[in-house]
Amino acid sequence: MITLAALDIAGTTIDEGGAVYRVLAEVVAEHGTPAGDAEIRHWMGADKRAALAALTGDPHAVEALHARFAERLRAAYAEHPPTPVPGVPEALERLREAGVRVVLTTGFDHAVTDPLLRSVGWRVGDHLDGVVCAEDVAEGRPAPHMIHHAMRLTGVTDPAQVLAAGDTVLDIKAGLAAGVGVVAGVLTGAQTAGELQAAGATHILNGVHDLPTLTGSGTMRARR
Template sequence: MTQPDIDLAVLDIAGTTVDDGQQVYKVLAQTARAHGATPSDADIARWHGAAKHEALKALLTESSGVGPGPEQLATVVEDFRTRLRAAYADHPPVPLPGVVETLGRLRQAGVRVILNTGFDREIVTTLLAALGWDGDAVVDGVVCGSEVAQGRPAPYMIFRAMELAGVTARSRVLVAGDTPRDLQAGINAGAGYVVGVLSGAGTVAELGVERHTHLLGSVADVPQLIGAGSEQPVCPTAGRGVVDLPS
């Protein structure tokens, strides 16, 4: 195995490493509507990849013109957690194809793997335990949007992941996700690789117009991209270009 080009891979969860059937966005809309907001599908799409407490606050503010107070927001967020737990109980999330093998291959090559997510710690702990990903058996850590000053597109989750991994060179960091906010955060962090994956919410058109270094079919293509070995085909693009994926 050749020496990889990176020391750290910062990967999104829902839609990037885990298939949750987009339950998170369905529940986000349900919760907002239950508390008086009237978001359209386009309104929800604008918050793909965002910290969920930030998304809920914005959706309620946009609807009423007045933002929820701290106590009201805490109630709404707890309702979101409850609804999402129920949705995941009915439709259990599963790893996306090839992801578990990819995570193992990256770590075997000496790459630290840290997940970052708009979920809060309570949801993440439950989700990872259900997947068997708790502890450090599969990944090296998780950073939540609720635990930094600002979620995506701000770069703070990525910077926190670098701190946890002991990585200081931004050029040696890969950021991958399935939403425009993932790419924006990677660019804002100055990551060496900013990779959009087409396994989740984002389309080629939506991700292609964002600044990025590569668009890939899935995270399973990352090892080959960074020289850690993979049997999967890689279809990179640079800058703002759009990839033509094989059929």
């Protein structure tokens, strides 16, 4: 039985038009270390500070680069406001009505995440049971720490009762590392079904809106 759904934000529950990776690529290029598409894709879903350090090879500049990234991303969101992925608000409501707690996890920090969630009208307590950012834990994806923190927030102790879903390979790897019962890859982001399946996803779904199809009277079981 699934009692917790740990869901990624950008590309999974919120459509922000891929701005995060465009801005990340811009900031890295301006630093003088342009990254190719494959390099950027490798860091999709990761802690953005870790991504900036790896992509630029300049750990000493990470805080300045991250500040620039966050400022640019907020400006991009102001110009083109993010929206919930179609069907997601209804899916979250159905999950919570079935007794499944919902926690969002993200490689963003709170300076980006909190206004992003406010912009779509989502609040902890009313629409969500918690939010975990990469800065809240020792290490972001593919480490399992954000999922484990979501479990602590909601009092869930058995990883077999947890569903993790995301649109990136790192989301899948984090779910597997956490030993959760269901690791679902969703196709609303930038990575393909083949990439997510190869990473070890137990389910491939068109989107989070399909998660309630795996439930029955509040239960959800993995099909391996």
